[in-house]
Amino acid sequence: MLFRNLANWCNLSTPLGLALALATCPRLRFRDGLIWGESSRIPLPAGAITVGSVVLIPRQTLADLERGNPQVAAHEAQHAWQYAYCLGLPFIPIYLAMMGWSWLRTGDRAAACFFEVQAGLEAGGYRAVPTRPWRETWRALGGLVRCGGDAQNARPAAGREGDAAA
């Protein structure tokens, strides 16, 4: 734990996490070798996000989070180790790439993400999802492209609220 935290200070991931915590969390606490930023105002849909050896918890406390998932602290501690062995900030783009890969293969952002699987899907509040055939992936990608195209070409519907003043 000491090695992990020292590595994450030196690789700058913990200083980044601490800066985010100080900017968005009204309260910090220390537990299990990690810094926990509670009730973070960071606008993320996740239950918690780890940056170095700092864990940001949006909109709730660690106690609230553990009431819903008692294993979450162990899960986030694994992410802190992942920052250490990825030499810090490179973890972030690698994680995002793995998340994209997971979505392609399963339709779920975590189920085939190496880092989430290693940290424990269930402990992170995720579910196991089987991989899908590539043809389903291509179909899903096609749907995204069509949705994006439709959104760009969409015109406001007549009579919608807000159009009346125009």
Ligand SMILES: [Zn+2]
């Ligand atoms: Zn996780």
